Amino acid sequence: GAVVSQHPSWVICKSGTSVKIECRSLDFQATTMFWYRQFPKQSLMLMATSNEGSKATYEQGVEKDKFLINHASLTLSTLTVTSAHPEDSSFYICSGRRPGANVLTFGAGSRLTVL
Amino acid sequence: QKEVEQDPGPLSVPEGAIVSLNCTYSNSAFQYFMWYRQYSRKGPELLMYTYSSGNKEDGRFTAQVDKSSKYISLFIRDSQPSDSATYLCAMIITGNQFYFGTGTSLTVIP
Numbered sequence: 442g443a444v445v446s447q448h449p450s451w452v453i454c455k456s457g458t459s460v461k462i463e464c465r466s467l468d469f470q471a472t473t474m475f476w477y478r479q480f481p482k483q484s485l486m487l488m489a490t491s492n493e494g495s496k497a498t499y500e501q502g503v504e505k506d507k508f509l510i511n512h513a514s515l516t517l518s519t520l521t522v523t524s525a526h527p528e529d530s531s532f533y534i535c536s537g538r539r540p541g542a543n544v545l546t547f548g549a550g551s552r553l554t555v556l
Numbered sequence: 557q558k559e560v561e562q563d564p565g566p567l568s569v570p571e572g573a574i575v576s577l578n579c580t581y582s583n584s585a586f587q588y589f590m591w592y593r594q595y596s597r598k599g600p601e602l603l604m605y606t607y608s609s610g611n612k613e614d615g616r617f618t619a620q621v622d623k624s625s626k627y628i629s630l631f632i633r634d635s636q637p638s639d640s641a642t643y644l645c646a647m648i649i650t651g652n653q654f655y656f657g658t659g660t661s662l663t664v665i666p
Binding site: 484 | 600648652654
C-alpha cells in the first residue's frame with residue numbers, strides 16, 4: 442500500500458525561528474501533495490496543494506511567505522514555517538496522491554509548539 | 557451550505573454495538589467516497605473507498621453510498637475499544653479537490 446512518512450512528529454521551537462517539516466512518499470511517486478493544518482477537535486484545513494516542480498497553490502487566507510512549501514521531487518515535499526509565532530502552534534499533516542488515484546495517503550502528522 | 561456535512565458527535569457506544577456514521581453532501585457530481593479513521597495525534601488512515609452506489613464490505617466495516625439521497629454511511633459491527641477514534645468522510649469529483657467532513661468522534665466503552 443501507499444505509505445507517506447512525515448517528520449518530525451513533534452517539534453518545539455522558539456518564537457521567531459523557522460521550522461521545516463518533511464513529507465516523503467516511500468513507495469509511490471506523489472505528483473501532488475497536500476498540506477493540512479488541524480486544530481484540536483477540528484477537521485482538516487487545507488493550506489496548500491503542491492505539484493512536483495511547480496509553485497504551490499495556497500488556499501485563501503494562508504500566507505505563502507510564512508508557510509513555504511517546496512515539492513522538489515516526486516517523493517519529497519517540505520513545509521517551512523518561517524518566523525514562527527505561538528499562534529502557529531498546531532498539528533500539520535501532509536498527504537500524497539498517487540497519479541490516477543482518487544484517495545489520499547496521509548503522513549502521521551507533525552505537532553508544532555512555538556514558545 | 558457546506559459541501560459535506562458530518563455530525564461531530566461525540567458518539568459513545570458499548571463494546572460490541574453496531575455503529576453507524578453518516579455524511580451528507582450537496583454536490584451530486586461527487587464520484588468517489590472515502591472513510592478515514594484518525595486516532596488522536598495521528599494522521600488519518602484510509603479505511604474504505606467506494607465509487608458507486610451500494611455497499612462495500614471489509615471485515616467489520618461496511619461503507620454504503622446512496623447517490624440519489626446524497627448520503628454515505630460507515631457501519632462498524634462488533635465495535636471494539638480500539639475503534640475509538642475520529643472518523644472522517646471524504647469525497648472527490650475529479651481533479652485535486654478533496655472535500656472532508658468535520659469528523660465524528662467515537663468512543664467504544666469496554
